[in-house]
Amino acid sequence: MAVMSFGHTIPVTVPCPTIRLDLPQIDGPPLVEVWTADKPVAMRESAGCSMAMTDDVVIGSIRLDERSGVLLDATTYAGYRNLLQQLRLLGYPHLWRIWNYFPRINDDQDGLERYRRFCVGRHQALTESMTDYPTALPAATAVGTRSGPLQIVFLAGAHPATHLGNPRQLNAYEYPSDYGPRSPSFARATVTRSAHDTRLYIAGTASIVGHLSQHAGLPMEQTRETVRNLRAVFNQAKHVTGADLTEAQRQAMYKVYIRKPDSLPDIRRALHDSPLSTHHLVFLEGDLCRRELLMEIEGLISSESFPS
Numbered sequence: 357m358a359v360m361s362f363g364h365t366i367p368v369t370v371p372c373p374t375i376r377l378d379l380p381q382i383d384g385p386p387l388v389e390v391w392t393a394d395k396p397v398a399m400r401e402s403a404g405c406s407m408a409m410t411d412d413v414v415i416g417s418i419r420l421d422e423r424s425g426v427l428l429d430a431t432t433y434a435g436y437r438n439l440l441q442q443l444r445l446l447g448y449p450h451l452w453r454i455w456n457y458f459p460r461i462n463d464d465q466d467g468l469e470r471y472r473r474f475c476v477g478r479h480q481a482l483t484e485s486m487t488d489y490p491t492a493l494p495a496a497t498a499v500g501t502r503s504g505p506l507q508i509v510f511l512a513g514a515h516p517a518t519h520l521g522n523p524r525q526l527n528a529y530e531y532p533s534d535y536g537p538r539s540p541s542f543a544r545a546t547v548t549r550s551a552h553d554t555r556l557y558i559a560g561t562a563s564i565v566g567h568l569s570q571h572a573g574l575p576m577e578q579t580r581e582t583v584r585n586l587r588a589v590f591n592q593a594k595h596v597t598g599a600d601l602t603e604a605q606r607q608a609m610y611k612v613y614i615r616k617p618d619s620l621p622d623i624r625r626a627l628h629d630s631p632l633s634t635h636h637l638v639f640l641e642g643d644l645c646r647r648e649l650l651m652e653i654e655g656l657i658s659s660e661s662f663p664s
């Protein structure tokens with residue numbers, strides 16, 4: 357359905373949406389992310405937007421070039437409004453998972469950090485057009501790329517998903533205004549179920565407890581705190597859905613976003629002592645949405661054997 361690459365070009369031509377992100381892979385052989393379906397897929401291309409869909413799910417991306425003189429909140433608002441409208445028209449009105457990528461995430465633009473401007477535009481579009489704000493907000497990631505347009509990568513469904521919070525963390529959509537004029541619009545995790553499997557999509561998770569960043573300047577400690585948050589999300593998923601993820605965790609896939617590649621050894625060491633060490637990990641260089649955050653982890657855990 358779609359192919360995603362990180363900092364390198366995709367070596368073959370593929371008949372589906374390709375999403376290129378300038379997030380250099382820090383180690384290991386170059387990987388691409390491939391989304392597949394076991395039923396017929398239809399593709400759709402329009403200006404800056406490409407998607408692939410089956411009868412119950414759509415995946416795709418919107419690319420928004422930033423024009424000079426236009427602030428990131430306006431660009432983000434327009435992109436999200438367009439996305440939500442298209443998804444509704446096509447019959448996939450339920451957001452399942454969103455990834456947001458754009459350059460210079462921590463730079464100021466006209467007196468406000470670009471991440472905060474992004475949050476303002478996203479919040480405006482979502483509060484205007486979502487029927488169930490904030491409970492229908494999906495898990496998300498927002499990471500700073502080295503270059504490129506604003507890219508909104510989306511997974512949406514014909515039927516709703518279940519969105520979860522993390523008891524160790526305040527819901528991001530309830531963060532106080534110290535973190536920006538509008539709160540970040542996302543859930544800590546999303547659970548989807550089909551006839552074949554149950555999936556847990558874990559949002560970008562960082563060293564934040566309550567709403568406060570922990571362990572500034574300490575990548576190893578931040579990693580340990582992040583792993584505690586991931587474990588809390590697992591427990592919450594089990595509690596809310598009855599899904600036991602213990603077995604499925606073996607096939608879990610994680611992206612570890614790292615601000616400075618030289619903290620990789622510390623982060624690896626911290627992960628080595630955690631249950632994540634035996635899972636599929638890819639390390640990507642990217643900037644995080646708070647200056648003090650040095651790393652962030654997102655995950656996808658699928659199981660064919662959950663009780664439904």
Ligand code: 3EB
Nearest residue numbers: 496497498540542560562645
């Ligand atoms: C946090 O918990 C860390 O704005 O979409 C993580 C995942 C973070 C998604 C977003 C932000 C976002 O607030 C940052």
